[in-house]
Amino acid sequence: MPVITYRDALNQALREEMQRDDRVFLMGEEVAVYQGAYKVSKGLLQEFGEMRVVDTPITELGFAGVGVGAAMVGLRPIIEFMTWNFAVLALDQVLNSASKLLYMSGGQFNVPIVFRGPNGAALQLSAQHSQSFESWLAHMPGVKVLTPGTPYDAKGLLKSAIRDDNPVCFLEGEMLYNTKGEVPEEEYLIPIGKADLKREGDACSIITSGKMALVAMQAADQLAKDGIHVDVVDLRTVRPMDVEAIKTSVEKTNRAVVLEEGWEICGIGTQVVDYIQRDCFDVLDAPVIRVHQADVPMPYAKNLERAAKPDAAKTIAAIRKVMYLD
Amino acid sequence: MAKKKSDQSKSASDPTLNLDLLRSMLLQRRFEERCAEAYALGKIGGFCHLYIGQEAVSTGTLSLLRPDDYIITTYRDHGQALARGMAPRSVMAELFGRIDGCARGKGGSMHMFDKSLNFLGGHGIVGAHVPLATGVGFAIKYRGGDQVCICFMGESVVNTGAFHEALNMAGLWKLPVVYVIENNRYGMGTALERASAIHDIFERGASYNIPRAVCDGQDVFAVRTAAQEAIDRARTDSLPTLLEVRTYRFMGHSMSDAVSGTYRTKAELDEYMKRDPIALLRVHMHENNELSDEDLQKLDEEMKAVCQDAWDFADKSPEPPLEALFEDVLVDTTSDATAEPVAAD
Numbered sequence: 001m002p003v004i005t006y007r008d009a010l011n012q013a014l015r016e017e018m019q020r021d022d023r024v025f026l027m028g029e030e031v032a033v034y035q036g037a038y039k040v041s042k043g044l045l046q047e048f049g050e051m052r053v054v055d056t057p058i059t060e061l062g063f064a065g066v067g068v069g070a071a072m073v074g075l076r077p078i079i080e081f082m083t084w085n086f087a088v089l090a091l092d093q094v095l096n097s098a099s100k101l102l103y104m105s106g107g108q109f110n111v112p113i114v115f116r117g118p119n120g121a122a123l124q125l126s127a128q129h130s131q132s133f134e135s136w137l138a139h140m141p142g143v144k145v146l147t148p149g150t151p152y153d154a155k156g157l158l159k160s161a162i163r164d165d166n167p168v169c170f171l172e173g174e175m176l177y178n179t180k181g182e183v184p185e186e187e188y189l190i191p192i193g194k195a196d197l198k199r200e201g202d203a204c205s206i207i208t209s210g211k212m213a214l215v216a217m218q219a220a221d222q223l224a225k226d227g228i229h230v231d232v233v234d235l236r237t238v239r240p241m242d243v244e245a246i247k248t249s250v251e252k253t254n255r256a257v258v259l260e261e262g263w264e265i266c267g268i269g270t271q272v273v274d275y276i277q278r279d280c281f282d283v284l285d286a287p288v289i290r291v292h293q294a295d296v297p298m299p300y301a302k303n304l305e306r307a308a309k310p311d312a313a314k315t316i317a318a319i320r321k322v323m324y325l326d
Numbered sequence: 327m328a329k330k331k332s333d334q335s336k337s338a339s340d341p342t343l344n345l346d347l348l349r350s351m352l353l354q355r356r357f358e359e360r361c362a363e364a365y366a367l368g369k370i371g372g373f374c375h376l377y378i379g380q381e382a383v384s385t386g387t388l389s390l391l392r393p394d395d396y397i398i399t400t401y402r403d404h405g406q407a408l409a410r411g412m413a414p415r416s417v418m419a420e421l422f423g424r425i426d427g428c429a430r431g432k433g434g435s436m437h438m439f440d441k442s443l444n445f446l447g448g449h450g451i452v453g454a455h456v457p458l459a460t461g462v463g464f465a466i467k468y469r470g471g472d473q474v475c476i477c478f479m480g481e482s483v484v485n486t487g488a489f490h491e492a493l494n495m496a497g498l499w500k501l502p503v504v505y506v507i508e509n510n511r512y513g514m515g516t517a518l519e520r521a522s523a524i525h526d527i528f529e530r531g532a533s534y535n536i537p538r539a540v541c542d543g544q545d546v547f548a549v550r551t552a553a554q555e556a557i558d559r560a561r562t563d564s565l566p567t568l569l570e571v572r573t574y575r576f577m578g579h580s581m582s583d584a585v586s587g588t589y590r591t592k593a594e595l596d597e598y599m600k601r602d603p604i605a606l607l608r609v610h611m612h613e614n615n616e617l618s619d620e621d622l623q624k625l626d627e628e629m630k631a632v633c634q635d636a637w638d639f640a641d642k643s644p645e646p647p648l649e650a651l652f653e654d655v656l657v658d659t660t661s662d663a664t665a666e667p668v669a670a671d
Contacts, residue, residue, distance in 0.1 A: 062491025069461020105439035106430030
């Protein structure tokens with residue numbers, strides 16, 4: 001099976017879906033002539049032309065709305081945000097337009113649109129460029145929120161997102177674009193809302209998603225050296241969430257650590273823990289522990305940034321704690 | 327300017343057209359008078375923004391459109407919905423929060439939608455629908471069609487970032503959208519002069535290299551003349567227009583504020599009410615012997631009966647069933663993933 005980067009996996013998904021369906025177009029800052037701020041759209045302008053690969057001014061609120069309007073009348077826009085940090089300016093169009101139009105119109109107007117771009121922290125980008133938005137987005141009904149962590153998941157989920165008739169928020173990662181993984185040559189789709197058990201064990205469950213799946217696997221690899229084998233449940237979609245997969249794993253291991261990139265308060269982990277206490281109360285052998293970003297704006301200094309971010313060491317410490325090893 | 331255009335229209339007065347225009351405006355007026363009554367009785371809840379006084383804008387503009395053209399508007403949307411041809415029963419049932427409403431009782435006063443009429447909704451966040459209109463224009467151009475999108479908004483919208491961003495892209499990409507500013511002089515209770523650094527709003531089009539015009543919004547002929555020019559420009563040359571239509575609302579901003587006395591004087595209101603758009607058209611038709619008092623009374627009775635019928639229909643329509651609460655949050659797409667692709671046009 002070919003090994004390709006996360007970036008190329010996304011590029012393949014975009015190209016294949018644009019070849020498949022003339023209604024699909026890509027719009028955003030630097031997506032065309034510049035070939036994408038992170039080169040995800042490399043070569044697409046040359047293949048599909050400027051009507052289908054559209055450079056916009058720096059005007060997130062505006063072009064997110066352009067996408068919603070075009071989707072209302074039958075096109076299938078993919079709106080690229082250079083980062084989800086900038087998409088805050090466009091949140092009105094995601095929240096007040098895209099997520100509500102089907103409901104407010106009594107089922108008349110669905111909005112088949114994908115909002116996508118990198119989410120969360122990279123390296124030393126400090127407070128305004130390092131934020132994780134999955135819990136903000138997953139809070140609202142009327143959208144789906146996807147967080148692929150591997151090239152395989154990125155391609156299969158992006159293709160499903162583009163074919164979905166609902167608004168989909170697709171969260172990538174700047175630090176993921178260069179990561180590599182196996183991606184089959186033949187076409188495949190990954191269903192939205194299905195978690196993936198990325199490691200199997202019986203000692204504890206790590207429930208996570210997106211970029212943190214890689215951190216969870218690092219932690220799992222290290223723990224395995226000490227003979228501790230854990231489940232890594234990569235949710236892949238945080239809305240709708242695969243509650244069954246969480247339940248199955250926790251019922252097996254009786255312990256859980258919930259790992260996420262964002263802040264603690266009202267984070268994705270809050271919801272996961274709620275599902276666990278509701279569905280797995282009787283099988284738990286220890287309180288669930290959460291690993292997340294420190295409750296501060298992201299600092300610039302290397303040492304402080306490291307201290308703020310969730311990582312494998314913090315995850316391992318949490319697992320040892322729920323196993324009463326420390 | 328407006329007067330001159332109106333005179334030109336008068337010279338080619340068309341009694342059949344004029345009667346249609348009068349009927350359209352009168353329907354909106356009588357319908358909304360019943361809305362005010364229903365609101366007072368508690369049959370309509372939430373926010374309810376009446377359009378009374380501005381009917382020449384909706385009727386004048388929408389009377390020029392083709393069935394395949396698009397309309398998008400704000401929360402002050404009843405008049406435009408009716409002028410586009412939405413059934414008064416459907417609009418009233420929506421206002422009453424009933425299952426037979428255009429949005430099955432999920433939207434209410436601010437969110438009238440009708441896909442069959444390309445009526446893309448009343449939108450409740452000031453300015454947010456303007457980029458959507460630009461997107462509709464983009465879709466028209468993408469498909470190579472010759473439709474037009476009309477985007478209505480109040481004058482307070484021009485101070486939002488969304489307006490600026492949307493018009494910049496429309497000017498940049500040359501999209502077939504007519505942005506109609508219904509300048510009724512007040513954004514809620516704040517006068518234009520207290521909110522905007524530029525008072526001739528149409529001049530803002532210069533910032534986006536968009537053709538611009540201004541007309542009298544109380545004179546339906548003036549509105550039609552100005553709108554026709556803008557629509558032609560969109561349809562033929564795929565160019566946007568910023569059209570400022572100067573009008574006035576005779577009611578409060580919504581149902582909770584005094585019609586006059588706080589942010590505007592009774593004298594000012596009285597002055598503007600002398601230029602009631604329906605009265606102006608009626609006088610024109612009288613002068614041209616196109617409408618007798620008897621004709622007018624008959625038409626008025628007819629419109630009142632239509633509105634009574636809408637009221638009765640809405641009153642009898644059931645509330646949405648509780649199952650509807652969780653319907654239409656998402657479209658079920660489980661079968662679509664393997665569906666055959668579709669061409670853009």
